[in-house]
Amino acid sequence: MKKVTLLIPCYNEESSLPALYAALCEVMDGQVQYQWEVLLIDDGSRDQSLNVMRQLRYKDPRVAFISLSRNFGKENAMLAGFDHASGDCVIILDADLQHPPALIPDMLR
Numbered sequence: 001m002k003k004v005t006l007l008i009p010c011y012n013e014e015s016s017l018p019a020l021y022a023a024l025c026e027v028m029d030g031q032v033q034y035q036w037e038v039l040l041i042d043d044g045s046r047d048q049s050l051n052v053m054r055q056l057r058y059k060d061p062r063v064a065f066i067s068l069s070r071n072f073g074k075e076n077a078m079l080a081g082f083d084h085a086s087g088d089c090v091i092i093l094d095a096d097l098q099h100p101p102a103l104i105p106d107m108l109r
Helices: 017-028 049-059 074-084 101-108
Strands: 002-010 034-042 063-067 089-092
Touching: 002 017, 002 074, 017 034, 017 049, 017 101, 034 049, 034 074, 049 063, 063 074, 074 089, 089 101
Parallel strands: 002 034, 002 089, 034 063
Antiparallel strands: none
16 A cells, blocks of 8 residues: 655644644545655744644654754755655645645545
């Protein structure tokens, strides 16, 4: 079975992460032909994003996160994520739901 990594760089996304997680689960739980993981990259957030990531990880082992020591920028956060992704393919999404998770099945076709 193929595995998909959903790579999400985050900077001060404390308020967005719960809705993002719920939307990803709703879409990906219907994709039974794939295993999947959510890889959140905390890019030096100054809010409680990291604590929310910890809570999501505690609740769901498909969630992983990396915490960068400071804000390195979105591109470097993505590169750090690529180094840790375990999926056969990687889909990059913004944490603020600018890219609707409902489009993921189309991307996987």
